[in-house]
Amino acid sequence: MSSYSIFQFLSKESSQNCGYCSGKDSSTSAGMWAHTLTVQDYQALINRNWRRSGCYCYKPWMNKTCCPAYMIRCDATAFKLSKHQKKVIKKFNRYMMTGSITEPNQDSAKEDSTTETSNPVVSVHKEVTKGVGADPNKPKAMKAKQLRMLKKLEKAGTSNTEANATSSCPSNKSNQGKGLTDLLEEYDSSTAKHKFELRMVRSYPESATFKETVAEEHLIYQKYQMAVHGDPKSKVDMHQFRRFLVDSPLKETSEDGVELGSFHYQYLLDGQIIAVEVMDVLPECISSKYFFYDPTYDFLTLGTYSTFRSIYLIQQLHKSLSSLKYYLMGFYIHACPKMKYKAQFSPSYLLCPESYKWTPIEDCLPQLDISKYSRLAPPTEQDADRVSEDDFNSTCCLHDRTIYTYNSLKTVRRRSSNEDQVKLYTKLVGKTLSTSMLLYMR
Numbered sequence: 001m002s003s004y005s006i007f008q009f010l011s012k013e014s015s016q017n018c019g020y021c022s023g024k025d026s027s028t029s030a031g032m033w034a035h036t037l038t039v040q041d042y043q044a045l046i047n048r049n050w051r052r053s054g055c056y057c058y059k060p061w062m063n064k065t066c067c068p069a070y071m072i073r074c075d076a077t078a079f080k081l082s083k084h085q086k087k088v089i090k091k092f093n094r095y096m097m098t099g100s101i102t103e104p105n106q107d108s109a110k111e112d113s114t115t116e117t118s119n120p121v122v123s124v125h126k127e128v129t130k131g132v133g134a135d136p137n138k139p140k141a142m143k144a145k146q147l148r149m150l151k152k153l154e155k156a157g158t159s160n161t162e163a164n165a166t167s168s169c170p171s172n173k174s175n176q177g178k179g180l181t182d183l184l185e186e187y188d189s190s191t192a193k194h195k196f197e198l199r200m201v202r203s204y205p206e207s208a209t210f211k212e213t214v215a216e217e218h219l220i221y222q223k224y225q226m227a228v229h230g231d232p233k234s235k236v237d238m239h240q241f242r243r244f245l246v247d248s249p250l251k252e253t254s255e256d257g258v259e260l261g262s263f264h265y266q267y268l269l270d271g272q273i274i275a276v277e278v279m280d281v282l283p284e285c286i287s288s289k290y291f292f293y294d295p296t297y298d299f300l301t302l303g304t305y306s307t308f309r310s311i312y313l314i315q316q317l318h319k320s321l322s323s324l325k326y327y328l329m330g331f332y333i334h335a336c337p338k339m340k341y342k343a344q345f346s347p348s349y350l351l352c353p354e355s356y357k358w359t360p361i362e363d364c365l366p367q368l369d370i371s372k373y374s375r376l377a378p379p380t381e382q383d384a385d386r387v388s389e390d391d392f393n394s395t396c397c398l399h400d401r402t403i404y405t406y407n408s409l410k411t412v413r414r415r416s417s418n419e420d421q422v423k424l425y426t427k428l429v430g431k432t433l434s435t436s437m438l439l440y441m442r
Helices: 041-048 083-098 104-118 120-128 144-155 162-167 182-184 208-228 236-246 293-302 302-318 335-342 361-370 406-412 420-429
Strands: 006-016 027-036 051-053 056-060 072-074 195-203 253-255 258-269 272-281 285-293 324-333 348-351 358-360 396-399 401-406 439-440
Touching: 006 420, 041 272, 041 285, 056 302, 072 420, 083 182, 083 293, 083 302, 104 195, 182 258, 182 302, 195 208, 208 236, 208 258, 208 272, 208 285, 236 285, 258 302, 272 293, 272 302, 285 293, 285 302, 285 348, 324 335, 358 361, 396 406, 401 406
Parallel strands: 006 439, 285 324, 396 439
Antiparallel strands: 006 027, 027 056, 051 056, 072 324, 072 348, 195 258, 253 258, 258 272, 272 285, 348 358, 396 401
C-alpha cells in the first residue's frame, strides 16, 4: 500500500473563527487527515480547491463560508514584471551590492534641493520667472526620454518618420527593458557588500542540513509571528512550528531529474538565515505554503521579492520537467485587502469552485466585485469530474489492511457503513481520486 494516498475523512463540516473578517464560527470547511499522500494526488486535490496545513487537508465550503477562498496560481513561464515589481528587485540588489536601499543620485538630489530652498536669491528668481500656463498653439513638449531617443537616432542618420516608428514599436529592446532573469542576475557576489545565498533543503523526510538549521528557522519564525501577527511567544513554540510548517504527508520522489516533495527555501544574508519559504514541489506547480522572515529586514519587501525568486526557480525546473510551470500562491480572498497583491502577478488564474477550471483573474474580478461567491467559468457539458449518485459505491476504502470498494465493504462490515460520509467524501475529492486514493474506514 506504499504507493497509495490514505485519508481519514474527519467531518461533514467544521466551523471556526475567521482570521480575515473576524467573524465567529463563520469560516466553514471540510477536512481530512492525510496519513500518506503522493505528490500526484496532492496536485489533483489542489486542482479541486484542497490545501494542506501540516498533515491536515481542508477545502472551504465556498457557498457557505464567510470569506470564500479561491485557489490562485501564476503561470511562471509567461510571467511579466510590472514597473513597480522591478523596483522591488532593484532595491534588493542595491542593498546587497552597496548596503543601502537609496540610489546615490537621490542623496545628491536632496542636497541640491536643500541648497536651492535655502538660497533666497534663487527662490525669488523662480517666483518672478514662473510661467502663466501652456500655449495652446504650440505642440505638446516631448518627454525627456523621447528627446534622448530622438537625438540618438538623429546622430545615427535616422529620419523623423523612422524615429517615431522606432520609438513606438513595442518590440524595441530599449522599451522592453530588463526581464526577471536579467534583474535577479544583476547581483554580483564578487563585488557585493553583502553575500546573498539561496538554499533549498528537504524538510520531509528531514535532510541533514534541515536538522542543523531548524532551530535557527524557528527563532526567525517566532520573531515574525510575534511582530507581524501579534502572536504570544507561548503559541509559537517548536512543537507548533513543526506541526504547522515541518510535518508533511507528502512522499519523497523525483520526476525527470526534479526532486518533488516538501522543502524549505532558505534565504541567507552573510551566512545567516533571514527568511524561509515553505513549499511543496509538485508535478505542475510549486505550492507556496508559508513565508516568514526576520522583521529586521522588513525594508527589503521580502514577501514580494520571494515570489520573484520562486517564479524564477520554476522557470529553471521547467527546463527539465515541462509540466511544472505554475506558482501556486494559495488562496485568494477578494474582500481581503492584504491579498490584493496576489492579483498583481501576471498572468494569474483563479480556480472555479464549480467547474474546477482555471480562469484568467481579470475575467473573475468583475464577478467577485458583485458577489463574493461566484461561479467563475461558464457552464459546460464537460465540467470536471462530475460525481453521480452511485459513484460512491466505487470509492476505494481501506479496512483491516484490506482494500475494498465501498460497495463490497458494506457486505463485510457489521456496524454502520457511514454512507453519508462516503458520499460527501466522494463528491469533494471527485470520482477519479476516490478510486485511486484510499479512504480509511475503521
